Amino acid sequence: MTKISRLKNNTIYFDNSATSFPKPPAVVDAVVDYMTLVGANPGRSGHRMACEAGKIVFQARKNIAEFFGVKSPMNVIFSSNATDSLNLAIKGILCQDDHVITSSMEHNSIIRPLKMLEDRGIISITVLPGDDSGIISTGELDSAKKNNTKAVIINHMSNVTGIVQPVAEIGKWCKKNNMIFILDCAQSAGIIPIDLKSDSIDMIAFAGHKGLYGPTGTGGLIISDSFDVRKMNPLKEGGTGSMSDKTVQPNFLPDMYESGTLNVAGIAGLSKGVEFLNNMPEKLKSVQLHKVTLQKYFIEKASKRIDGFKSYSASSGFGVVSFTIGGLSVSEITQRLSDDFDIMSRQGLHCSPLAHQRIGTFPEGTVRFSFSVFNTISEVETALEALKIIRDGK
């Protein structure tokens, strides 16, 4: 994989679960091209530049719809990020006295909106503990189900440990029990193939700026072709460029859920990020193999070489590794990695307090390395040497 040359020579970036870096050159070029050659607001004016902007946004919708197995590009709703999308889905579909089932491995982008609704007496929540690693089962779903259960809302892949929930089984269960299934794909999009139709998923929230290699400020909610949008209220109303003589929000997609000017520069880049993944030999298989290789190498070598090293992620995961080193605080480790070795990582609770409670690392948290397709074994080896130096106090 070609490295982008703007990094300092020895900088190693292992914080791709926060946002991926670097981005493919085509992504950067698309953002710059939009800002220097196109620049207009799509769907508002009728001039050439606005049409060009409209084409960029449509192509992005089309790329993303195909990527996730959705027939209509209109079912791709752009937002600022996965959190934005999850707030739309959660607050849009849940009503008074609804019950929701979720897992113990959720990010605050799911738990906080749910808790807010629960605190206001609107909904009730069941948090399934799952097995030791937090993976839930249909048996637990059966036990948690109530007459007023409306939805199962979970993340596909944990941003703390990288565990992957059994989406196909859960989707099947939801379909059988007539429940809405909302999947947070912030960490899994661009790594694990996701098909809304075959896995019976009603909606997925994705971040454009992580595994899809788009710019920050992009994300979306993809609604399955079979979902009845009358079941989901918009989160905001405003100008859409359509029905401009009316003071009511349009009731068709995507306008119903997209008010205000889109982040067209970001969407231009996101479109190229998806194309970048599609152009890889064997597509997501290449991505998975690369990340599995890096993760396995890191965990196996660290376990042997670094006293007190403990991984909370399986060695076969897709590039999200949480670990601790006995006797050292996670803050100290990440600070020394950054200051002394120019290695970027994330410490703490990763906005997922429940997950850390589940794996037993609350409240200190862990150090997290999260790899991208641009990271190399050589970089992992450098990090291993750095951790050994930090551990041995030299």
Add this chain to the structure above:
Amino acid sequence: MWAVDVLNKNNIENKLIPVPRDLSSDCGYCVMVGYDLIAQAEEFLKRENIEFDRIVDLK
């Protein structure tokens, strides 16, 4: 934009123009095709389940 995509794929010549005010209050643009292509255009759009408001003679 979806309509343009489908029409282009099926070699139906078309042009995006600003929405005439007497047709719609919508901002943005609409798709213009020649008279002789209207029936084909309509057929291709219906096949893809692309909803459109109406077809209007611009004469």
